[in-house]
Amino acid sequence: MKEKRFMSGTAFLFPAMHAQDPKTLGDFRLVARLGEGGMGQVFLALSPGGQPAAVKVIRSEFAQDAQFVRRFTQEVRTAQKVRGAHLAPLLDADPNDDRPWLATTYVAGPSLRDLVVNHGPLPTGQVMLLAFGITHALGDIHAANVVHRDLKPGNILLDETGVKVIDFGIVKSLTQSVTYSSHSTRVGTPLFMSPEQAMGRTVGPASDMFALGSTLYFLATASEAFAAENEWAVVHRVVADHPDLSRLASPLRRLITACLNKDPERRPTPQQVQAWCEQELGDALRPGAWMGITGARESIQQRTAALRAIALHGPSAPSTATSDRSGLDGGDEVRVSQDQNTTSSAPTEVLGSPKRTVQAPTRSRPARVGGIIAAHMTLILAAAGALIWAAFLPIMSEHWTDKSSGNQVAHVTVFFHLHDPWMPQIPIGVSGVESNWQLAPVGIFGTALTLVACALFLLTLSKNPEAKRVSEIAHAIYWCWIVIFAFFALFILPMTAGISIEDDNPAYEIRSVFMPGGWLMILANGLMAYAFQRTRGRIKKLLS
Known part of the structure; x- marks a missing residue:
């Protein structure tokens, strides 16, 4: 303890006075050191009537600044107006001294x-x-x-x-x-x-x-x-x-x-x-x-x-x-303060006890949070870049073959149309056969929405309950989309490898093939999934 x-x-x-310390300032006799800060020293002093005071002496270089x-001078005048039972009032000050100083009531x-x-x-x-x-x-x-x-x-x-x-x-x-x-x-x-x-x-x-x-x-x-x-x-x-x-x-x-x-x-x-x-x-x-x-x-x-x-x-205490x-x-x-807890100019110790550094309370925020956020957002931005590129390239192609003759009867290349994403594709020209063109806008919009959700997942790090609820919603959106996209990808990948399946019209077989835009969409979802799982694991480890 x-x-x-x-x-x-x-x-x-x-702590005792140092040889170079002033002996008096105004009517105050300086008797001990209280501390030292970036703007000067703080001394324990006694008034002619024996009243203890904390005298703050400003460094001489600041006195040269007009x-x-x-x-x-202005702030001293203002502070002299402040009085109250729960304040340490200003007793005196001299802004024009070679080393400006001010004295406040010392609080024991x-x-x-x-x-x-x-x-x-x-x-x-x-x-x-x-x-x-x-x-x-x-x-x-x-x-x-x-x-x-x-x-x-x-x-x-x-x-x-x-x-x-x-x-x-x-x-x-x-x-x-x-x-x-x-x-x-x-x-x-x-x-x-x-x-x-x-x-x-x-x-x-x-x-x-x-x-x-x-x-x-x-x-x-x-x-x-x-x-x-x-x-x-x-x-x-x-x-x-x-x-x-x-x-x-x-x-x-x-x-x-x-x-x-x-x-x-x-x-x-x-x-x-x-x-x-x-x-x-x-x-x-x-x-x-x-x-x-x-x-x-x-x-x-x-x-x-x-x-x-x-x-x-x-004063009789040694300098230690x-x-x-x-x-x-x-x-x-x-801080130039009357508080005796400002830093001293040399290491100090309590008499009769071993020298020991007392640590401040441990900070509650993990030190690696910044790195987690930076890595996560880098991956999310890379995935967003891949998705944007995909939107300008053909997503997939569809081929229909007559089962009886084995001849290809129709071919369609599916794009994402930014100006009108839900515009139907050009008619195939074969009665009873329809394209799955909707997969392009669903894939683009679904991936974009989930990228936003993945970015919001970082709110898990917040201590705000409302922010945490947003992160939970983002978590649910991510998993819903990953299941949907995995089904979509597993449906088309075998056909890209050369397998044909029966179309809704039993007279034909259909084969869908990923094109450059489709592969970039897969890359975007892969980067997003990696970012999510990596960040989720690091946050769990950090908060455990």
Whole structure:
């Protein structure tokens, strides 16, 4: 158990300051390191009155960017208006310093990501309680006309008084302002983006509600709702896919479903979610309830004790001491945050314990999905090409022989007529004998329809129940057509090999022969069948 390793007698310690670190910034005395990100360092600091603060120091190269400084100043003014019981408020800032900085109230508690990584999924009641606090914070943020833009478990801390949302508005705006001049920054955290944010559109308060849905899913399952093998695949899932919510309890499933609506206009507001949570929680929504969340009490007490010690006795921890690092997010290296779970500049370990890397939760999406889709669609497109070629060539020929004389009395070449596919062929000229010309349009249209069904079969990979139903229908269409086409092919192939059969008119024998278009149609169906069976087997193996 990861959390037990922290509780086994080793006190929580903050990483010590480095020799080159600043000693003071404004009125704040820097006493320990909290982490380092793509835009700068984060320090634990004390105000003249002893109030702990998280001071974020921006890298000096960004201070040379005039656009950055203007944006920083504007966002600081905006953030100073944001106040609320579930927020870590901005205390002070200096955008014009050689290294711009800002200070927010330090929260002596773990991030929600810490709790889940260390203790596993949280019970439904605890997730609903956290949702109540998070939406309270979002309501205060939105009331100040600010959008968080990077809500996620690592940006939500928990202390004795409840959840505290950090990094609202400022850091994401600053990241955007330097995106074009720095290759070390990245806008947003894809796993918790809204569809409109992932597509680069203007985001509003509803974007934070989508991120809330993804966050609650993580708290309840210990896995990301839209996890995939790379960022592009994540963004695709955020925009087009739906997570599997079947294992969640009913009230939480309804809440997360509403938040994850792809249409921003149909997502609930923070106030609506608060009302739902109040109704579900009832008497459980009481003072001190936050300390009952799994792992919260021990983590908060450890951090509070470490903070008290450093305030009384000054920094004494060696540089190898660290806060709980198991809350690291992939993609957090660009976040300048008060959260002590940002990456450190050197490998760290917990005192008294062997060095060990704590893994983030295993992602639920198989890593080879992209390869399966690419191979399947390549084969389907090849089959479609063969079918299109077949439509311009003769499909088959039919020959009638008089049984009494052995002489051929009629011959017809069957084509597919694109402009009028159901137009009868030229009359044969023999009384009582009819051509099977209908086989050409039936073969072309049937194969085309089934190719579409085979492409839709890939929806088996989706977690959306409606998409899965479409894939089941596609599966049925495929098998129906394969049986029909196999009968058609097995009927004509022996005749192509030289066998004649009795016609409907017993005075004649008929022999049908596949021509180039017919062979291409067989090739198209063969490629399609191979693609279907290959993909079906790989998906079954992947999901087993």
